[in-house]
Amino acid sequence: MERDVDVKREKRKFYKKFFLLFGLICLLFIGTISYGVYWAFYDMERLxxxxxxxxxxxxxxxxxxxxxxxxxxxxxxxxxxxxxxxxxxxxxxxxxxxxxxxxxxxxxxxxxxxxxxxxxxxxxxxxxxxxxxx
Incomplete structure (x- = not known):
């Protein structure tokens, strides 16, 4: 019984870390794409x-x-x-x-x-x- 609780707790920790890392990677990707669009089309120093x-x-x-x-x-x-x-x-x-x-x-x-x-x-x-x- 105690082993099942430990396994569930470990799964929650794993999924929490996984989704946090996945979210950070998604934010980094979106930020990079957004900056690329700004740089290519709106940066006034590239006129x-x-x-x-x-x-x-x-x-x-x-x-x-x-x-x-x-x-x-x-x-x-x-x-x-x-x-x-x-x-x-x-x-x-x-x-x-x-x-x-x-x-x-x-x-x-x-x-x-x-x-x-x-x-x-x-x-x-x-x-x-x-x-x-x-």
């Missing part, structure tokens, strides 16, 4: 370089926003990529603007940390505009 259009520097000289025209080929429309340059941090760059079906870039700095790109207001360096997320 095409494009052809330089224009640039504007903030009034305090801390940031420069450069705009590039990207051509996706015969079946895809033009897009504008906005690259923020950190002038005081050895010209480190960050993509903050990506909009589809645009061919021109109008950049206006409102103040030292606020820029308007083609009508989209962004507080730099933290905000981004990506048409794919709208």
């Amino acid at each position: 095409p370089k494009g052809e330089f259009l224009t640039e504007e520097t903030s009034s305090d000289g801390q940031y420069t926003l450069k705009a590039y025209l990207t051509n996706g080929g015969a079946t895809v429309s033009y897009a504008i990529r906005g690259e923020l340059v950190f002038n005081e941090q050895s010209n480190k760059t960050k993509n903050i603007y990506w909009n589809y079906r645009e061919q021109y870039a109008t950049i206006n700095w409102i103040d030292n940390d606020t820029v308007v790109i083609n009508g989209h207001k962004l507080n730099v360096p933290n905000e981004k505009f990506d048409w794919r997320n709208q």
Whole structure:
């Protein structure tokens, strides 16, 4: 009788460990797939370089926003990529603007940390505009 209780207890421990390990493996697999999809389709640091259009520097000289025209080929429309340059941090760059079906870039700095790109207001360096997320 006591042996049956020990066997049942051992089975419960085994199944508990098995399902915990199985759940962790499933979460790891789903996380890896999710990150892969993000990296392949939504990561702004993987955008095409494009052809330089224009640039504007903030009034305090801390940031420069450069705009590039990207051509996706015969079946895809033009897009504008906005690259923020950190002038005081050895010209480190960050993509903050990506909009589809645009061919021109109008950049206006409102103040030292606020820029308007083609009508989209962004507080730099933290905000981004990506048409794919709208």
